[in-house]
Amino acid sequence: MSKQNTAVVVLAAGFGTRMKSVMPKVLHPIAGRPMILQLLDSLTDIDPDQIVLVLGPGMESVSDAVASAGYSFEIVIQKDRLGTGHAVQQTEKILSDFKGDILVLYGDTPLIRSKTLVKMLDARKMSINPAVVVLGFRPFDPARYGRLIINSSGNLDAIVEAADANEDELSNDLCNSGVMLIDNTILFNLVSDLSNDNEKGEFYLTDIVKLSRQNGRECIAIEGDEEELLGINSRAELALAETIIQDRLRETAMENGTTLNDPSSIYFSYDTKIGRDVVIGPNVFFGPGVEICHGVLIKPFCHIEGTFIEDNAIIGPFARLRPGADIGQDVHIGNFVEIKNATLAAGVKANHLSYIGDTKIGKGANIGAGTITCNYNGYKKSMTVIGAGAFIGSNTALVAPVRVGQNSITGAGSVITKDVADNALAITRADQKNIQDFSIKLKDKEERE
Numbered sequence: 469m470s471k472q473n474t475a476v477v478v479l480a481a482g483f484g485t486r487m488k489s490v491m492p493k494v495l496h497p498i499a500g501r502p503m504i505l506q507l508l509d510s511l512t513d514i515d516p517d518q519i520v521l522v523l524g525p526g527m528e529s530v531s532d533a534v535a536s537a538g539y540s541f542e543i544v545i546q547k548d549r550l551g552t553g554h555a556v557q558q559t560e561k562i563l564s565d566f567k568g569d570i571l572v573l574y575g576d577t578p579l580i581r582s583k584t585l586v587k588m589l590d591a592r593k594m595s596i597n598p599a600v601v602v603l604g605f606r607p608f609d610p611a612r613y614g615r616l617i618i619n620s621s622g623n624l625d626a627i628v629e630a631a632d633a634n635e636d637e638l639s640n641d642l643c644n645s646g647v648m649l650i651d652n653t654i655l656f657n658l659v660s661d662l663s664n665d666n667e668k669g670e671f672y673l674t675d676i677v678k679l680s681r682q683n684g685r686e687c688i689a690i691e692g693d694e695e696e697l698l699g700i701n702s703r704a705e706l707a708l709a710e711t712i713i714q715d716r717l718r719e720t721a722m723e724n725g726t727t728l729n730d731p732s733s734i735y736f737s738y739d740t741k742i743g744r745d746v747v748i749g750p751n752v753f754f755g756p757g758v759e760i761c762h763g764v765l766i767k768p769f770c771h772i773e774g775t776f777i778e779d780n781a782i783i784g785p786f787a788r789l790r791p792g793a794d795i796g797q798d799v800h801i802g803n804f805v806e807i808k809n810a811t812l813a814a815g816v817k818a819n820h821l822s823y824i825g826d827t828k829i830g831k832g833a834n835i836g837a838g839t840i841t842c843n844y845n846g847y848k849k850s851m852t853v854i855g856a857g858a859f860i861g862s863n864t865a866l867v868a869p870v871r872v873g874q875n876s877i878t879g880a881g882s883v884i885t886k887d888v889a890d891n892a893l894a895i896t897r898a899d900q901k902n903i904q905d906f907s908i909k910l911k912d913k914e915e916r917e
């Protein structure tokens with residue numbers, strides 16, 4: 469089957485005042501990335517020929533975010549925000565000659581699934597050749613949405629905005645999600661015929677349904693799920709969107725063979741990759757850029773981002789793995805251990821209370837409790853290298869740049885500022901002095917005075 473030609477228009481000119489933020493609404497993150505990237509991800513299955521973003525003035529941060537995610541797209545700036553119909557009209561100079569369909573998406577409705585968009589494309593191929601396919605849904609609270617008016621043949625006659633609807637129309641709970649697929653041979657003619665004679669004084673894109681019908685064309689509505697079509701206008705809706713996406717990510721992880729001991733307390737990033745037979749305890753948070761291989765155990769209360777974890781490692785409880793942590797096979801990372809930009813080869817153990825930053829650790833080395841790599845002198849970061857089989861005594865401070873040789877030992881409590889040769893002992897603490905009966909003599913002295 470040949471691919472359907474589709475261009476996507478994303479309407480995102482609104483700044484999102486109800487978010488009460490200095491950042492454009494579509495950049496607020498869901499599962500660790502801006503919501504507009506979540507939306508664009510839903511286009512994978514339809515593979516559009518062109519993407520056009522309609523932005524407001526001064527929203528370069530949005531185009532930067534989309535460009536840095538690798539999308540190719542064009543931008544149209546809508547100077548005055550005169551309505552969704554007016555917003556689409558701004559794309560005419562780019563899309564008027566496009567041979568295919570135009571899919572209109574709203575930047576603040578990012579939870580739509582790829583398979584739902586495919587259904588819309590399929591619906592355009594129906595024998596009645598619908599001019600417009602609208603994605604409808606039945607929300608729990610339909611109050612503010614436009615209503616879809618269905619005729620006796622089951623096709624769509626009009627979309628009536630809530631502000632303009634009569635009681636009868638408002639009692640209908642089939643609502644407009646805003647997602648529309650439109651035959652491009654008529655789109656820009658219809659849009660230029662829109663009027664703003666309505667309650668809000670805006671050029672409504674939704675009126676193209678009525679205009680298509682007047683031109684003798686059929687329109688249809690298909691139904692999607694509310695959890696895909698939530699529009700994000702406030703922080704509360706952003707939080708709701710986050711729970712919806714997290715539930716999807718948890719479900720996918722479990723379907724792919726991960727055990728989640730308490731799914732609702734585990735937070736994934738959109739890109740978390742997990743191998744087979746990984747077990748994740750309660751209250752674990754994954755930031756972006758985490759890849760976990762097979763058989764790994766992540767105990768409760770870990771915070772992990774930008775990290776690669778090889779087979780059968782054991783992490784936590786209460787571990788913090790920061791960007792650049794590269795955890796080898798069978799490594800054990802215990803409680804209150806923080807690791808950043810460090811490579812730990814197979815079998816390394818760092819079980820208690822450590823900071824390991826800008827460090828390379830060879831196979832099987834043991835990092836004692838309280839070991840700190842002093843990687844920053846207030847101006848620059850320096851590397852610590854620990855050889856295979858080394859034994860770093862508890863409470864060792866390794867002042868970087870410094871190198872500890874293979875199979876060497878540092879004495880507990882040492883401050884290591886110079887390189888240590890292979891197989892050596894480095895110890896920097898003062899010799900211990902024992903004074904017999906000191907406490908008895910002290911007591912006598914104090915009581916005499």
Ligand code: UD1
Pocket residue numbers: 479480481482483522546548549550551552553554555574575576612613614615627629643644645646671672673674699
């Ligand atoms: C719109 C629909 C309504 C639907 C609802 C679903 C219209 C007229 N109404 O209403 O039927 O039920 O969405 O959430 O389309 N935008 C621009 N430029 C503009 C105006 C809007 O880019 O001039 C963008 C906004 O940034 C937003 C989207 O279009 O991403 C929707 O605009 P909004 O004002 O939220 O429309 P609603 O009143 O919610």
Ligand code: MG
Pocket residue numbers: 699701
């Ligand atoms: Mg809206």
